[in-house]
Amino acid sequence: MGPEFHRPAWRGRSVATPTYDSVFNIFFLIQHVHCQTLPCPYSQRARIGATCYSNNHVTKPITMKLVLYTLALCALLLSSESFGQKKSKAAATPVPPPQLDVYNNPEDALKADRKITSSLKDGEECTYWWEGKVWSRISGEKDRLLFTYIGMNVRASKTVNDPEKGYGWRHVSRELLFYMDPKTNEILRTWKNPITNEDVEVFHIANDPVNGRGPTFAKGPTGPYKFKMQEKEGYFMQTNEVPLFYSNPLAGDYQDYVGGTYHAMEVFNTIVSKDELLNASKDKADDVIIAWTRISKFLPWMKMGDKAGWLIFTGTGKKLRGGTDALPDAMKAEMKANYPDYFHAPSVDDDRPNETSWTYFKKQMEKKKKK
DSSP, rough: OOOOOOOOGGGGGOOHHHHHHHHHHHHEEEEEEEOOOOOOOOOHHHHHHHOOSSTTTOOOOOHHHHHHHHHHHHHHHHHHHHHHHHHHHHHHOOOOBBBBOTTHHHHHHHHHHHHHHHOOOOOOOOEEEEEEEEEETTTTTTTTTEEEEEEEEEEEEEOOBBTBBEEEEEEEEEEEEEOTTTTOOBSEEEETTTTOOOEEEOOOOOEOOOOOOOEEEEEEETHHHHHOOEETEEEEEEEEEEEEEEEOOTSSSSSHHOOOOEEEHHHHEEEEEEEHHHTTTTOOOOOOEEEEEEEHHHHHHHHTTTOEEEEEEEEEEEEETTTTGGSSSHHHHHHHHHOOOSSOOOOOOOOOOOOOHHHHHHHHHHHHHHH
C-alpha cells in the first residue's frame, strides 16, 4: 500500500490551502519513495521530527540531502503560486479607457459637444424628448396654466474637415411639440382661449428642418474651440441662453415703424455624465439630461391680437437610448397618423432654410386660403 498522507493536527481545518497541502504531500511522497528494506528505528524519525505513516515498513535513515531537496521544492512551489496570484490580481485590474482632453485639445472639446448633441458617427440618429407646461403672464392678472406638452427632436450629424480650420461637424434635425389639455393630457385639436373665450384651431410645432447654421470647427474665427461646461461630482453641466430678436414673418415689411418684431428667449440646461462624455472609445453620450425654458409672445394661432403678455414654457427631458421607439405611445401614434417623416432625421447634407413656429403657421394658413 502507498503512504497515508495525514495533515498535522495544528492544521486541522475543514478546507486546506493548496499551497501547504502541496508542501506536506511533497515531503511525505519523497519520504515514501526513499523507503527501502532497512529497519525504521524510532531514533531516526525523531532526529528530524518526522513520522513514518506506513505500516510495517522499513526505511533508510532520512538524510540531510533529502531534507534540502524537499525544502527546495517547497520554496519553488511557494514562489510559483505567489507569482500566479500576483499575475491574477494584475489581470483583474481594469484598464481605463482612453480619455478626451477637453481642456487642452480643441478638437477633443468639439467632439465632446458633438457627443452630447448627436454622435461621432456620421449619420447616426439620436433622439431627445422633453415634456412640460406653458403658462401665460399678463400684467395685473394671475398667471394661467394654458397647456401641457410633449416634445421631441431627432437629429444626426456629419464630419466636416478643413485644411486650415481642422476638425469640424454640422448637425441636422426635425422637431415636434404637441400641445395638450392640462387636465386630460390629450393632444389638442381645438382650444378655447380662456383669455378671449374664443375657440381656435391648434397649430402644433412641426419644424422641419432645424439645422445647424454651419459647420463648427476646432479653429474658429475667435480662436481655438473651448470646452465651456462646468464639472461637479462626476457630472458636466451648462446653461445656454439664446436671445431671439428678428423680423416676424407675419408682420409685414414695416416692423421697424409699427413694431411686431419677434422677440423671445430660449434657455437650455444640459447635464451629462463626465465618465461617459470623456470616454474616447464611446461615439456618443447617452446619459444626458436637459431642461428647456422659452419666454415669447403669444402664439399667432391663439388670436390674441395686440394683447400685451408673454408665454412661459418650462420642461425637462433626456436623450433617449431607444431613439424614436422610446417616445411616449401617444406621441408615436400622433406621429404615425400625421407626421411620419419625423421618425427620422433629415439627410446630413440637407441645406433647406430652417422652419420656425411662425413660418410653419404662415405656410399652413396660406394652404387654407388656397382651398
